[in-house]
């Protein structure tokens with residue numbers, strides 16, 4: 069319920085203000101509007117399927133000349149346009165209808181029921197280079213047609229209001245998704261979950277703003293109920309708390325989107341490069357008995373149970389007179405500093421003492437590696453005891469037993485990169501750590517997935533603090549805080565169009581999308 073004295077007065081108030089062009093005008097221009105930019109008069113076309121030879125290629129057309137192109141190239145008269153969204157097998161010709169280029173499917177999507185909201189056509193043709201080139205050339209010869217730029221189809225869909233900006237980003241992420249969990253997160257964002265969350269906050273903020281504005285204008289005439297501002301206070305407090313909770317996500321969504329940074333570190337010759345090679349199942353890094361073999365960072369991308377991991381092998385940590393090796397060690401420490409998860413590799417031959425001494429040795433290794441971090445995070449690392457094959461069986465079992473019992477250490481895994489002994493258990497532990505770092509993309513509230521979202525949301529929270537700061541001293545400034553908060557939210561969903569943001573987002577798409 070809008071807590072005004074009389075609904076009639078409220079309507080009158082909004083009406084007079086509309087004429088004065090203040091409240092609703094401001095709201096509409098900054099937060100409510102359809103995304104800026106009108107549909108382009110050009111008709112665009114592009115190969116939308118992947119490049120290179122393939123079974124079927126899809127060429128997409130969007131814009132006012134789509135029907136003309138379809139008629140010319142599929143031998144159709146005006147009355148015989150195919151039924152909407154139904155595939156029709158046709159001979160596909162050049163634009164003059166003289167030479168047959170291929171035989172394939174054509175689909176007609178009349179506006180507004182298409183991806184872009186414009187008249188659109190798809191040609192499903194054979195995926196040979198010559199066929200594709202000929203069809204694209206024929207389309208280029210139809211008046212009013214030009215090749216699409218990267219992301220232009222999606223940009224048109226956005227401009228037609230078919231997708232919000234977070235959905236557009238979700239679509240981009242879906243195209244780039246390499247693992248199962250990334251696909252799930254992207255699909256959820258594309259379906260609008262995240263956008264709806266922000267829209268919902270926007271609606272609540274708009275109500276707050278309307279109330280504050282009305283209070284500023286009409287409270288002196290005693291047309292507004294007492295308590296209107298108190299309600300705004302409560303809403304702002306709730307929203308701020310909700311946003312802060314949403315921001316306190318330990319970057320899980322962003323991490324899942326870009327990959328978990330897992331760094332292998334430890335003393336020289338512990339078998340770090342061997343571990344990298346074992347995990348990626350190819351000789352990516354040089355392995356040798358010479359201490360100080362690795363200097364450069366060796367990176368490889370892995371799919372660990374559906375989660376994306378960027379695994380880095382680093383130089384063994386030791387003091388060295390060699391300048392090149394010292395640079396390698398510096399880089400290794402830098403990587404550990406940035407790591408989401410560190411695998412501290414230790415040669416288990418160093419642990420052949422009693423259990424307490426083994427724990428002490430492990431603590432030393434751990435501290436040596438994690439000293440690179442500003443605040444050493446033992447919960448962000450795993451201890452990997454390598455070369456278990458070199459231990460006599462009874463020693464191996466004893467060490468394994470002892471390590472399962474010790475407390476105060478990160479999870480310990482005993483493995484052999486030579487025999488792969490213990491590898492499955494290690495992978496299970498690694499998977500569980502990576503999963504914790506990324507969270508479950510489908511459960512709970514949707515998570516933000518980009519630094520861009522975070523930055524705008526932080527601005528939004530700061531703007532709400534401005535409301536609180538000025539609430540009792542200067543209501544106009546307080547209202548400005550709510551308005552700024554709305555603008556920041558609008559930047560995330562694309563309701564407030566900032567061309568430079570749009571350019572960056574759409575350039576991430578490929579041509580044809």
Ligand SMILES: Nc1nc2c(ncn2[C@@H]2O[C@H](COP(=O)(O)OP(=O)(O)OP(=O)(O)O)[C@@H](O)[C@H]2O)c(=O)[nH]1
Pocket residue numbers: 335336337338339340341342343354355356357358359360361362363382383384385454455456457458483484485486487
């Ligand atoms: N027996 C045995 N030897 C191993 C195992 N893993 C690695 N090695 C050997 O240990 C030596 C060092 O291995 P690397 O993988 O090069 O060790 P690293 O930690 O990358 O060494 P640096 O790059 O020099 O710091 C090589 O001779 C490997 O063959 C293992 O599980 N068992």
Ligand SMILES: [K+]
Pocket residue numbers: 336337355356357358359360361362
């Ligand atoms: K080595």
Ligand SMILES: [Mg+2]
Pocket residue numbers: 340341342353354355361362381382383384
């Ligand atoms: Mg190495």
